[in-house]
Amino acid sequence: MSELDKVLAHIDGDFEKALERLFAVLRLRSISTDPAYAAECKRNAEWHAEDLRGIGFEADARPTAGHPIVVGHHRKGSGPSALFYGHYDVQPVDPLELWEDDPFDPKIKTLADGTKVIAARGSADDKGQLMAFVEACRAWKAVTGSLPIPVTILLEGEEESGGANLPGFLDANAKELKADIGLICDTNMWDPQTPAIVTMLRGLCGEEITIHAADRDLHSGFYGMAAANPNRILAKILADLYDDQGRITLPGFYDGVPELPESLKKQWDTLGFTVEGFLGPIGLSVPAGEKGRSALEQTWSRPTCEINGMGGGYQGEGFKTVIPAKASAKISFRLVFDQDPHAIRKAFREHVKARVPADCRVEFKEHGAGRAIRFPDTDPAFAKARQALSDEWGKPAVFIGGGGSIPVTHQLKTALGMDVILAGFGLDDDRIHSPNEKYNLESFRKGIRSWARILEALSR
Template sequence: MTAPYPRLALDKALAQADANLGQSLERFYDLLRIKSISTEPAYRDDCRRAAQWLSDELIALGFDASVRPTPGQPMVLGHDRSAGGAHVLFYGHYDVQPVDPLHEWATDPFEPTLMPAANGETHIVARGASDDKGQLLTFVEACRAWKEANGNLPLSVSILLEGEEEAGSKSLGPFLDETASELKADVVLVCDTDMWDDVTPAVTFMMRGLCGLEVEISAASRDLHSGVYGGAARNPLQVLTTILASLRDDEGRILLDGFYDGVEELSPDVIAQWDRLAFDGDAFLNKVGLSTPAGESGRGVLEQIWARPTFEINGITGGYAGEGFKTVIPAKASAKVSFRLVGQQDPKAVCAAFKAHVEARLPADCSATVTIHSASSATHVRTGTPHLAKTLRALSEEWETDAALSGNGGSIPVINEFRDRLGMDALLVGFARFDNRVHSPNEKYDMSSFTKGIRSWLRILDKLADGHSGA
């Protein structure tokens, strides 16, 4: 066990982080300019370039780091165990979503732009600013500040940065198995979640799972003229939309056989805790131009987005969608759909039920192909652990308000991978805001998220270091 760091060490690191801010932002902008879109083969070299950039930064900080190849996008893995003692593993991802629709961006998505906000904030606008380049760099820059101020880090740190989180993390499981001895640590730190509100930090303890699927309906051997064949020929777009519409009733319930198996009601303790957060569901919807909750009847907005399962249609293609008009009956039509899962729902069972639902409703002359892109169960992080208590205290000190324990409607499958393959608990600490337009045009990260995110990680590292059990 290493000797306790004096409180002065934290003060010095915080001051160093503030002094580094200008250069930290320049590094952030450089990373944002790399078009690391993992889902499109045309950007494979850019993903490799982002991985190398991050590896070089870690090496410059004194980490034993390298780019590790996988069948998909490369991983970046780095270690600094010079401090000994407690050992944390930080996880983030450098890959980003595609930018479509490009015409809805106010600026070049890969040229970071500073935009003043009405509340006095400054928004850093670029693809990946929030998900997840800004988030992961808050941790890297915290390590930089501590090392520059004090020499060694206060505890042993490993950093794993993935390059295909946005593409289903297909290479991650095997990579964890291959590097298990390198990665084993006391706790995993993940920075890919939100704050509770603009001024209240949060540790996320529950996230929904995800089934991402694609269904294609085929009928005629070629596209048909709707004047010649209309009425007599089966239309795959009509068949597809009819099947999709049959998956949800007017009360918002999903009509898939066995879908609610494993769905659990919230405990009274969780309900009471969420009630204390004073969430305004109307304001949450109003911010995006909506007014009426569309999920299951009788459930509040917060419960709908954090603790209830969903079915969403994410995109439909088929026929002619260009400018002007073309009277065509398409030979094929397809849709991308997703289910968010909660509790003990089985993603494999949900995918199988969806396939059966589609096939049972196919009319004559039609066939269907269902492709599974992702299937992960819901995430539940243990509460009541010493690591969690220390992290909540650290966040509360930096933001000068009590940190919240929150849920999250999104999915981070890697959390379950760390638990199931390596037996490691995770702490999900993020500094994004709900309005960051993640996966959408004009994605942004608030300047305060970046600056106070760095400072928050410094406080967390200090709390988690050996000798600070009561600090």
């Protein structure tokens, strides 16, 4: 048996213990956005630091102005060095009543089709994913006493709450963290049998606006039509963001957005993607974005503007005839290619201010910004990782785009100068950020084996 074969055999033999370690992490309520869980986030960071030290890493949980960042180094090994990134924090669990079980009491459940899954908050995003990489390192250490290549592990505790402290941390520790290639696990397979490497991700610009009018809620019979209604003003502002072709109307919004190369379109055409298969399981059937664009283009290579939340006035049971004193909305823009999030923010604010009446005022609140990013799939490291994934899953791995945003990818590129291989094992139905999050048991097992293969492949 080769060293790799021995490592893979060890992974299979140690899998029950790997699950126990993952369950220990899943029980920690590391909700980063809620200050009530700050102690749990710290406990989680310290757990990871101690675990990494247990397998031979120099590791510690380093304080920041927010939650700790875990850094672990294993400096021995030949070939290119790698920096692996994951995040130990999770999204809030609300609404709790929609969960079938306690979100922080992980369980193995069997779905109607016989698939076994790990059910818990963070099982897919991102604790199960990051632990798959750690378990691959653990197996290499157990079998050979070392890793195939030098590895640094960086675990963030604020990814789900904006990641405000990571950019400064990367800048301050750039020399220590710099590596030849980045590795990130926070992505999905193409389908349950086909592994994928994401080579393009959309950027993000988040805004919150509040329209203020009268100094209190008003009786709609006494003041109706005479007094400015923030709900109506807000509705007009939001409606004017779109034209009847589904395009965003902000001036300059499409600057830096080229047409997709035909060669890439043809590659995507071979993936077997269908609108029915994509929208059908969520109860929809018609793509709602730009007319003339495929659903795959709309989610991977075209920018978006989405209204994520809005409210104003009475929203409780029954009926209350008021004109609210204020109304608010949260809007996110997913950006592609070379769009500038700061230019988008400026254009949006000018759009809003132009539509607010003179005796009203608008309040803006920024919710982060990040550019889109693309990586060169022709790089030899990407080819090695692709082959390693193909060998494990028995199907050719595919290069795909990603509709979401992982700001750290751009930060690793700009602050540390490295390309990043995004190879994760989540599935579209894992319900991340939603009640009843799950991670397929096979995704966890084969994810560990996949990372073991990738580490070996990168050493060659």
